[in-house]
Amino acid sequence: MTDASDDDGHNVGATGDADDFNGTTEAPDADSSRHADALSAIPSRDSTVADSTGTDAHAGSKPVRPDGGNVGVDSPFEVVSSVEETPLDRVRKAYDSYVRAPFFIVWTDWRARIGFTIVFTYLLMGIVGPHVIDPTEVGEAGALAKPFQNWEYPLGTDNMGRDLFSQVVFSTTEILKMVASGALATVGVGTFVGAVAGYKGGWVDTVLSSITDIFINLPGLPTVMVLALLLPIGGNPYVIGVLLSIAAWGGLARAIRSQMLTLRGESFVEASRAMGIPSRDIIFKEIVPHLMPFVVINLTNAARRVIFSAVGLYYLGILPFENLNWGITLNLAYGSGAHYRPGALHWFLVPMVAIVVFSVGLILLGQSLDRVFNPRVRARHEKRSEGVDGDGEDEAELTGEQMVGGV
């Protein structure tokens, strides 16, 4: 049953795409003749309908449609695509709607450009960086060397002569691992619990909402602190990411639940239920896709949260670790008195700037993703020949802020 609706979506898309394709390769005349050909195949159905009703004299020349109207043969609704969809087309289509369109939409906004560049840079730094840059070691250079003085250690060194730039690069990998597992766990659990609670209602809702409330009430940092201390988690960044999500998913679950409460009353949900589609499919194939923009934007928020709390806990020196990261750099700096020692300010500033820039990038990325999912912005992109129109800015700004304020 769900397949039916799914297929429907596919066909509409396919037709549109094929038309597009024709438009670019063939002359319009050829196109319309094809339409006429295609139409000649159709009337059989219409004429039988007309015969059975048998009311109109000119039924032969102008077929009466099943709904009683007699829209002319030019109706675009009667056109069937005459071009088979090849695998290449499918790839092309997927590329168009998932890569090219989002990219161009995002690229029209300067904030989005900055956000994407920042996040991409961090990804590059975290993935490629450790293979290019040498790990630092104690006594590599003089203690507390100033930044921007020597290209051997561009961001200066700490009190044991370790290169801070190398520390930042190697930390990025660790942080990215935590962010990946933490953000996915937060958003996954939050969406699942919120969606099920909101849709099912009744005792399921009561139970799930109570659990959600408990987790919302748990103060994040102390909980994670106690658990990190008592559980044998080791220094694995993925596990730490999941641990950090424990205190974070509740808020998202509650938000998703309230969105679900409004969506569950929509007529398409009622139709799905009337068709006997199992709840599982209604929730995750019909309704949750509607919430995807919200979910994806929350992914960037969750990522930010994971970074903040991970660095905070490492700064406190509570989490076990294997490699240096920003929080541990801060911890070492505070521990050796860099806050009152003259000439050690850069030791704090380097990890701090790394955190803040990444976080700005994630906020901007979240706002630009909001644009990608906004159907009005999307439609404008499809219409637009080329060139930026100014009034898209305000809109994105508004929705972006609602996002920030709401979380």
Next chain:
Amino acid sequence: MVNIDWRLRRVGQTVFTAWAVITLSFVIVRMMPGNPMGAMIQQLEQRGMDPVRARQLVELRLSVDPTKPIPAAYVEYMVNMAQGNLGRSVYYQESVVDVIAQALPWTLFVLSWATFISFFIGISVGALMAYWEGGKLDVGLTSWAILMGSIPFYVLAIMLLIFMAYRWGWFPTGGRRATGVPPGLTWPYISGVIHHAALPILSMIVASGVASLGMRGNAIRVLGEDYLRVARLRGLSDVTISTQYVARNAILPMYTTLLIGIGEMFGGSIVLEQVFQYRGIGWYMLSATYQRDYPLMMGGFVVITLAVVIALLLADLTYGYLDPRARGQEHETY
């Protein structure tokens, strides 16, 4: 279930949450691998103490009897909790309740002022931004708020500490009251307290500048509503419209954001108090963690959680009065 008063249900929910949290703390203490009890016994045995004696000591301090079966130990733990007995701190050689009781007011002092001031600033700045929407001030403040929102409060706290306390010497570098001044309702004492709390409060206020963005969005949304046009057509004064119509409706969602923020702030107080060496509950909990003082650590955890639960309850109950629409609603079951 449908006919129960929503307030009663909300209170019931709170009691349930409190019970769940305390049970969780019991599970952590008694049943988890590497639990504090086992760790403490090990600690004492390593110092050459007789195992039986070690067990007795641990029992006294954690108020959990390690030899009893889990259900019996659970009941005993709950009874102890209900009587306000959180065990004895190993490090301070005092009952945990006493340690926490003298620390909690300081944390509440900082947090309540930080919450109050940032809420106030958020609302007024957000309203101004909405009023001059699209103007230079709006754009500037929006960017500023986004930048501030992307700085973790502890980073800001460290920067404030470095510059305002160590470099420029405007504020004390740590502690919670002036040394050598006897406590009492005298101006030197009170001003010392405010002086010491200023930086922690300031760092929380600046970091929560995001609130103004929320307020701005709400106010802009309310400004577009039809009932405002009607209000203008009815000839209501601008003051009435802005306070009774716009402000009231725009602040409501802010209130919820604020409530959710309470828990976060309590958690954040651990880092904040560490940075400023401010001896509140967070500082004690953290030092207990360093010293493996499990009774104090668990006590701090339970008290912080209960404080958050109670704060959220109070806030929810008052929210019902602010917004009648929020008083419990029922949904059809699918």
